[in-house]
Structures are given as structure tokens and as C-alpha cells.
Amino acid sequence: MENNMKFFIITIVLSLFQTNLVLGQAGNLDISRFGGKPNTDIAKAIVSAFTQACAATTPSKIVIPAGKYIMGSVDLKGPCKAPIELQVDGTVSAPTDAAALKGVEYWFKISHVNSFTLSGVGVFDGLGPTSWKQNDCTKNKDCKMLCMNFGFHFLNDSTIRDVTSKDSKNFHANVLECGNVTFDGFKIIAPAESPNTDGIHIGRSNGVKILNTNIGTGDDCISIGDGTSNVVVQNVNCGPGHGISVGSLGRYENEEPVEGLLVKNCTLKNTDNGVRIKTWPSDLGATVTDMNFEDITMINVSNPIIVDQEYCPWNQCTKEKPSKIKISKVSFKNIKGTSGTKEGMSLICSKGVPCEEVQIANVDLTFNGAETSAKCANVKPIITGKAPVCAA
Numbered sequence: 001m002e003n004n005m006k007f008f009i010i011t012i013v014l015s016l017f018q019t020n021l022v023l024g025q026a027g028n029l030d031i032s033r034f035g036g037k038p039n040t041d042i043a044k045a046i047v048s049a050f051t052q053a054c055a056a057t058t059p060s061k062i063v064i065p066a067g068k069y070i071m072g073s074v075d076l077k078g079p080c081k082a083p084i085e086l087q088v089d090g091t092v093s094a095p096t097d098a099a100a101l102k103g104v105e106y107w108f109k110i111s112h113v114n115s116f117t118l119s120g121v122g123v124f125d126g127l128g129p130t131s132w133k134q135n136d137c138t139k140n141k142d143c144k145m146l147c148m149n150f151g152f153h154f155l156n157d158s159t160i161r162d163v164t165s166k167d168s169k170n171f172h173a174n175v176l177e178c179g180n181v182t183f184d185g186f187k188i189i190a191p192a193e194s195p196n197t198d199g200i201h202i203g204r205s206n207g208v209k210i211l212n213t214n215i216g217t218g219d220d221c222i223s224i225g226d227g228t229s230n231v232v233v234q235n236v237n238c239g240p241g242h243g244i245s246v247g248s249l250g251r252y253e254n255e256e257p258v259e260g261l262l263v264k265n266c267t268l269k270n271t272d273n274g275v276r277i278k279t280w281p282s283d284l285g286a287t288v289t290d291m292n293f294e295d296i297t298m299i300n301v302s303n304p305i306i307v308d309q310e311y312c313p314w315n316q317c318t319k320e321k322p323s324k325i326k327i328s329k330v331s332f333k334n335i336k337g338t339s340g341t342k343e344g345m346s347l348i349c350s351k352g353v354p355c356e357e358v359q360i361a362n363v364d365l366t367f368n369g370a371e372t373s374a375k376c377a378n379v380k381p382i383i384t385g386k387a388p389v390c391a392a
């Protein structure tokens, strides 16, 4: 009897324990279970599914199946208890009435989450063409910023895989305060003439990798802002677009160093710029160090290699004060292909803080079949193998 009683109690305790485990488990969450049906706005369904996933103590996967959906703005916040994957196989479009996203900074934002994965063969279509003509912030100081397709903020150990970002109204993806976030097989599509549609902007982050990614857009394919370290850009195709850019820096106060960048095995095609570091002439100091560009093919790139410490678009500054941003340990290795202008390389460093330890190795760029020239100032590059010859 006593033994039977013990067994009975243990069984009850065990089954309670199991029930708790089941309650804490989210597993596979199809958004149709949360009212997310094709041709309707699924923003609320995504938020509900995420809320359940975020509370679960075991990994969960939210699925948006193939089909066409509309999505208003979504702002997901952690911290969460276990890894979460959002697999998007459908085409998700912004509301056709652009007013629905007025004043919204990010169409899809996720923040403060560890181990988040965005995956699937789906497309996020920001319906930019209806809004691009209002995107005049370069000329109009009172302009309203349009919303970006993605905000990835304060994420750790996360992955953005395979999905496509199409026709964002503004930047496609803004990566801020992230640690160890990898983009792999991500795709970015927008026309060359779409304004301000930077592909991936990275700021104040460590350990971001962009791998196997095709980016065609109207502004920088990838741009790297202050406080960013250990970035790898590998097997990336860029074009159309404005190239891969570090900066601009020196426009805002208290900028943190940019340290550690490897751009490797990339192709830039029909872009305005290839690989570039740009800083504003101003009193504001910061450092840029350990920037490495290697095994890069340029095809009809207007300005393939640029360091520009006199960056001052739309005459928003004076060039009298030299930039105080210190650039050092920069290498350009095995860079070949065609330039769209006769100048293949332009290294215009600051006369206040000249560039240091700049290495050029095997840079072979032609324009209409002839070797390109180079312009250099306040820099003494260490040259190995072929390279455009610096004229003053």
C-alpha cells in the first residue's frame, strides 16, 4: 500500500512537471493559428506568435507560409527565454497606403533578443516607389525620414538567412548595437535610382558578418558607422549601388572607433564607388584602423578605391579645417577589373592626421583598356606588385 501511494504521488508530480514543460514549449507556430491569413494584415498575428514564442522555454519557430500578405509595422522586443526562428516563405508587402507607415522608423524591427533567426525564401516588399519622391532629406532639412525595411537592434548570436528585402522606402536594414549577427544568403533589391536605399548599415556592433549576399540598390550596398568592430564581408556582389563604405565619420560628436574590417572575394558591378573610407573635414576626432580589402573584382566602377577625408556632400561643411579622423592599417590587395573613369585609386588623407600604414598590393585596374592613374595626398602607401601610380 505504502509503495503504491508513493508511486501514485511520484506519477502525479512527474505529470505536473511534464505539463509545465508542455506549457513552456511553443514549437512550430504557423501564423494562421494567430489569425494571420493571406491577403490580410498579419502584423498582429506576428506579434501574438512572437509573444508566445518569447515566453517559451524551448526553441520555437514562427512560420509565415507561402502566399501574399500585407504587414503594418511590427516592433518585437525581447529578452526571450529560448531561441526563436521566424521563417518567412511568403511575400509580405507594406500597406499600399503609405500613410500607414508615416512617422514609423522601421517597418519590421526586432530588438534585445539572443539567438534570433530570420529565414525562408520569402520577400519583404517595402513598396518604395510610392514614397521615393518624398525622400529628399539630402536637400530638405525639414524632411520626414521614411521608414526602413528592417531594424535589427541589440541582437546577439543571430542570423538573417535567405530572405529578400525589396524596394525599401529608406535603408533596407539598420544593424545597431548587435553582437555576432550573420547575414547569409540575404538578398537586397531596389533600382539604381531609388534614393537613400542603403543596403545594410552597421553601427555600434561587434562581430557582424555579411556572407553570400547579393545587393543591388540605390545607395551604399554596405555602410559601416562608428563604434563597429570585427566586420566580415565575404562573397558579396554589389551593384547597382554606391559600393562598400566605411563612414561617413566626423559629422557627429563622440564617435567611437571603427576597428577591424575584412572585405574579401567581392564583386562590384556598375557602382559609383567600389571600396571607400570617407570622413568629414571637422574638429571631431575618431579612429579608423585595421581595414582590409582583398580579392575584389571591379566591373565598370566609377571610383574603385577611395579614401576621402574631404567628404563634404551638398556643401554642408567647409574644407578649410582638415578631418581629425585618424586612419591607419589599411590594405588593398588583389583588386582587379575595370574602372569607369581613368582614376582607379584616390587616397586623399587628412593634412591634419595623415593616413598611416596603408598597403597596396596587386591592384590592376584598367579604363578603356589602359592602366588607371591614382591621386594621393597625405599618405605614403607601401606598394607591392602592380598598382596605379600616385600623382600628387
Ligand SMILES: *[C@@H]1O[C@H](CO)[C@@H](O)[C@H](O)[C@H]1NC(C)=O
Binding pocket: 078, 079, 112, 113, 114, 154, 155, 156, 179
Ligand atoms: C548581448 O550581449 C551583450 C554583451 O555580452 C550583453 O550586454 C547584452 O545583455 C546581450 N543582449 C541580450 C538580449 O541578452
Ligand SMILES: *[C@@H]1O[C@H](CO)[C@@H](O)[C@H](O)[C@H]1NC(C)=O
Binding pocket: 156, 157, 178, 179, 180, 207
Ligand atoms: C561574439 O563572439 C565572440 C567570439 O566568439 C565572443 O568573444 C563574444 O563574447 C560574442 N559576443 C556576443 C555579444 O555574443
Ligand SMILES: *[C@@H]1O[C@H](CO)[C@@H](O)[C@H](O)[C@H]1NC(C)=O
Binding pocket: 212, 235, 236, 237, 265, 266, 267
Ligand atoms: C567567391 O564568391 C562567389 C560568390 O560571389 C562564390 O561563388 C565563390 O565560391 C567565392 N569564392 C571563394 C574562393 O570563396
Ligand SMILES: *[C@@H]1O[C@H](CO)[C@@H](O)[C@H](O)[C@H]1NC(C)=O
Binding pocket: 270, 271, 272, 300, 302, 340
Ligand atoms: C557603367 O556604369 C554606369 C553607371 O555608373 C552606367 O551608366 C553604364 O551604363 C555602365 N556601362 C556598362 C557598359 O554597363
